[in-house]
Amino acid sequence: xxxxxxxxxxxxxxxxxxxxxxxxxxxxxxxxxxxxxxxxxxxxxxxxxxxxxxxxxxxxxxxxxxxxxxxxxxxxxxxxxxxxxxxxxxxxxxxxxxxxxxxxxxxxxxxxxxxxxxxxxxxxxxxxxxxxxxxxxxxxxxxxxxxxxxxxxxxxxxxxxxxxxxxxxxxxxxxxxxxxxxxxxxxxxxxxxxxxxxxxxxxxxxxxxxxxxxxxxxxxxxxxxxxxxxxxxxxxxxxxxxxxxxxxxxxxxxxxxxxxxx
Ligand code: S5P
Numbered sequence: 112x113x114x115x116x117x118x119x120x121x122x123x124x125x126x127x128x129x130x131x132x133x134x135x136x137x138x139x140x141x142x143x144x145x146x147x148x149x150x151x152x153x154x155x156x157x158x159x160x161x162x163x164x165x166x167x168x169x170x171x172x173x174x175x176x177x178x179x180x181x182x183x184x185x186x187x188x189x190x191x192x193x194x195x196x197x198x199x200x201x202x203x204x205x206x207x208x209x210x211x212x213x214x215x216x217x218x219x220x221x222x223x224x225x226x227x228x229x230x231x232x233x234x235x236x237x238x239x240x241x242x243x244x245x246x247x248x249x250x251x252x253x254x255x256x257x258x259x260x261x262x263x264x265x266x267x268x269x270x271x272x273x274x275x276x277x278x279x280x281x282x283x284x285x286x287x288x289x290x291x292x293x294x295x296x297x298x299x300x301x302x303x304x305x306x307x308x309x310x311x312x313x314x315x316x317x318x319x320x321x322x323x324x325x326x327x328x329x330x331x332x333x334x335x336x337x338x339x340x341x342x343x344x345x346x347x348x349x350x351x352x353x354x355x356x357x358x359x360x361x362x363x364x365x366x367x368x369x370x371x372x373x
Contacts, residue, residue, distance in 0.1 A: 114295055114335040115290070117371050118143075121303055129228050130288040130305060133198055136337075137168045140196055143331065144361045145169035145307065146356060147202070147342030153179045157187050159352055163345065164195030169229070169307075171200045171340055176219050185226045200307075201227035204258065208236050209243030217247040224248055231256040231291060233268075234276045241279060245286040249273035259290040262310025263321040280304065295335030302357045309340035313362060325357060331366035339363045363372035 113121055117179075124135035134150045137143055137369055148170055150156045156177060160170055170192065174180060192199055201223045205212040212232065224230075224247050230325045232240050244255055258274040261268050277296055279310075280287040289305030296304075312324030324344065330336045339362075343353040 113298060115373065118158050118337075118367075125237055125288075125303060127254050127285060128252050129198075133168070133194050133228070133254075133288075133305070134264070136196060136198065140168055141364050142166060142168040142360050143338050143367055144356065144360045145171050145200065145338050146149040146345055147171045147173075147309065147340050149173055150346075151176045151178050152285065153177055153181070153184045156184065157191070159346060160188060160191045161195075162355040163359045164191055164197060166353070166360040167195075168195050169198050169200050169338065171202050172227070173202055174223070175203075182190065189226055195357065198228040198255075199226065200231075203227075203230050203232075205230070205232035205240060205244060206235055206247075209239035209246075211243070212240055212310045213243040213247050216244050224251055224253060227253070229254050229256060229288075231258055233258050234270075234272070234279060238279045238282065241283045241287060245283060249286050254288040255286055255287075256289045256291055256305070256307060259296075260289070260293045260294065262308070264323060265321065289337075292336065293334065304352055305338065306336040307338040307340055308334070308336040309342075311339040311341045312344040312361075314344065320328055327362040328366040328369075331363055332370050335370065 118134045119138040122131050125131040144167050146167050148156055148159050150159060203223055257276050257280050259273045292306050295306050308330045310323050310325055311327055311330055316324050327339050330339055341359050346352040
């Protein structure tokens with residue numbers, strides 16, 4: 112069962128190079144924290160990435176909300192990823208047919224595939240979406256996650272939809288390395304998906320707009336997920352981002368150590 116193995120043990124067994132490197136990085140840095148950097152100014156985004164960089168394994172971006180986006184932003188973020196040893200996850204949530212997502216992933220203003228180690232997609236269109244993204248991402252050694260569930264109240268991603276999403280992931284394991292999910296699913300022979308969970312907060316449980324925040328221990332220890340994704344809990348309400356990132360890193364890591372020592 113991969114939930115009881117360490118990230119390092121899992122990295123040794125993984126066949127996707129990005130997943131392998133990511134699991135190694137988590138162990139090396141003792142971090143299962145991803146910061147959701149939802150800021151709309153380039154300078155603020157860079158400042159946040161530099162501040163939280165020492166504590167995170169993954170910087171999650173929504174690059175299309177940045178008002179003054181340019182190639183220099185990408186260059187600076189990738190330089191910070193090197194400096195602080197983290198990976199980048201553009202949370203693009205692709206949701207179109209294979210041919211369209213191929214264009215959206217590889218070209219346009221953002222050229223996501225050229226800089227983002229990991230991206231993600233909804234399964235609404237069917238498995239052609241994975242085929243399209245895989246065509247662009249696989250030659251670049253990228254990886255993707257499928258949104259099997261969501262953190263928000265009233266989400267339609269549940270039940271049979273979630274089950275079918277997992278089936279598609281198994282079919283394209285060389286490129287689909289995990290899920291956005293609220294819990295770990297039962298493993299089948301050969302599975303080692305990385306579970307990333309948004310909707311994590313230590314101090315609040317809801318934002319009044321459908322978001323639902325859970326404690327890191329509930330996510331990592333009780334529900335067996337691997338990566339906590341935290342946005343406003345770290346920089347919202349004028350919080351000290353570095354201080355909060357350290358706090359979340361410790362909470363996430365302690366829950367993981369507790370889980371693998373069970
Ligand atoms: O189900 C989801 C999936 C994602 S990727 N629910 C989410 O909240 N997210 C993302 O996680 C969302 O787009 C945002 O970037 C982050 C949560 O941010 P927070 O400020 O609520 O912690």
